[in-house]
Amino acid sequence: MVLAAIALEHGNDAKAKELSDLAAKIGGAVGWRHILLGRLALKRSDTAAARAAARAAAKADVAWPELAGDLGVLLSRTGLHAEALPFLARATEARRYDPQAAYNYGIALQFTGDLRKAREVFEDLVTREPGHAQAWLALVPLAKDRHEEFLPMLEQRFAATDSVEDRLMLGHAIARMLEDKGEWDASLGWLDRAKEPLATRIGHDRAATERLFAASAASAESPIPALSGDTSPLFIVGMPRSGTTLAERILSAHPDVTSAGELSDFAVLAKRTVQTPGGHVLDAPTIEAAASADLSAIEGAYVERVRTIVGDSPHFIDKMPFNFFFAPLILQALPGARVICLRRSPQDTVFSNYRQLFATAFTYYSYAYHFEDTAHFVAQFEKLIDHFEQALPENRFLSLSYEEIVADFDRQARKLVAFAGLDWDDACAAFHENTAPVATASSLQVRQPIYANAVARWKRYPGGAIRVQEALSRLGIGNIEKNIG
Known part of the structure; x- marks a missing residue:
């Protein structure tokens, strides 16, 4: 297993898998082997396999604090934040202080809502390091x-x-x-x-971005089936920092709804179905190929994967924001699915994305390192969703305005719940009391009641306000004060 771990660290995934299989035949190191297999699965974007490996490692238990920390990270990265906490705590409390283990523990505490303890962990960490x-x-x-x-x-x-x-x-x-x-x-x-x-x-590639958005727009021209079959999947999509987590918390507060978090499973299955080359599951060739492919096999595989997280919940949420690129394909492949897209004023969306530090390991967020690139990406999104609103069936695709949710919460929350095919439950109005983990940049905000402080935030930047309006105007977003709802 030592050799397998070394191979993985040096990017030789095939050798790491070969050595792991050999270790399985010899026996021993079960927990370590499953952690390594989980990391390999994450590298190929197979969250379901990574989650299964993480749970197998947890069941086997791991004695070394270092391995406990690795297992905690694996559990967190597969959406199992509460299950990760005891392993991350074990790694942090080890005799030899590990700064990265402490950081990982603090982040998991924040995601699961223990903000006081998270602060204590981070304060101790910066004191030591x-x-x-x-x-x-x-x-x-x-x-x-x-x-x-x-x-x-x-x-x-x-x-x-x-x-x-x-x-x-x-x-x-x-x-x-x-x-x-x-x-x-x-x-x-x-x-x-x-x-x-x-x-x-x-060096963000604007031309590649435009090809991706064009492929997504074209995919909406394929026939969309009527709502039928398994209506359990609910997708919440939109630009990051546009209110997707707020919508998720409102819906997941309902007793018949469980959130599965942000999943890459649909994209992985679409890529696997059409077998396009390249390492990215989100790219123009994959969407173009999938638009004319038989996607019927995806439904069963997708639901089976998500059920490993949500159990037998009558409805479940997949809140991967960039699934908006796949919205028409989702509606084709899963006839019972509904897609809810959050929109926020383009100006605020530019600022909220530019001021957010996304995971640097993911190239999908490369636009967010340059203000003009961020405006370009947001402008493409605005045009795409305008198209979807016209092209996709209204009982399967709903566009909601973040600003309208804030201004008229009761009406918009009821609209959201009704679109999901649910009866109203008063718990949805108390979304901030929802105790489920939140693994997004909104993990602090959504634990508060609804507030209007983030509406029109862009206007507080005297020079920045001119900058964003000029950038969006150059990109063809002229009526940028429009009512989005």
Whole structure:
């Protein structure tokens, strides 16, 4: 197993699998072997297999704190955040302090709603390891009462480090603190400084983005079947930071609904069905091929995968935001599925995506390192959803405005619940009391009652407001104050 782990760390996945299979024949190291198999499954975007491997490792138990930490991360990455906590706690409490284990534990605590304990873990971590940029970024929104103390410290650390990744995280943390001080354009300037090196290194491809959106738009021309069969799947999609988590919390507060989290399973099954080359499950060739393919085999496989998370819940939610690209294909492949798309004002969507630090390992978020690239991506989204609203059946595709949910919560929440085929339940109005884990950037906000502070946030940036309007106007989004609902 040591050799298999080394092979995996060096990117030799085939050799890692070969050595794992050999270890299985010899016997022993069961927990370790399943952790490695789970990591291999995640690399090929097979969340279901990774989840099964993680649970097998948990059942076998793992004695070493290092392996407990690896298992906790694997469980978290497959959406099993509550199950991850005891293993991450074991890794953190080991005799030899491991900063990354402590960070992982703090994040899992935040996702599961224990914000007080998460803050304690992050404060202890930055005390022990003052250079841990990830921990600073996680701590800042949890410790607003210490911003005056933190701000000069982080500005000094930003200036002292040559690490592009650390500067990215520290810059985001500084920008967040300046926002809370009301220094909006100064905050935007820090984001520009923090992101520019990665924007240059990554080089977001706008032409490829346009091909992807065009393929998705064209897929809506294929016939969409009438609503029938298994109506348990509910998809919530939209741009990140547009209200998708809010909609998920409202619906999952209903006793007949369980959220499965953000799943890549539909994309994986679509890719597997059409067998397009390349390592990405979301690309234009896959959508183009799937639009004319027989997708009927996907339904059973998809539902079976999700049932391993949600059990026998009458309805379940898949809240992968970028599934909006697959919306027509979802409606074709799963005749009983409904898709709910959240929209937010384009200006606020640009700012909310630009100010968010997404996982740097995922190339799908490459647009968010440059302000103009972010505006370009949002403009493409706006045009695509305008098209979907006209092309897709209204009893299977619903577009909801974040601003309207905030302004008229009761009516919009009831509209959402009714579209899902459910009777109203008062628990949906108390969504902030929902105790289910939240593994998104909204994990703090959705534990509060509805509030309007995030509406028209873009107008608080004096220079940034002009910047975003000019960028969107150049990209053909002229009526940007339109009522989206």
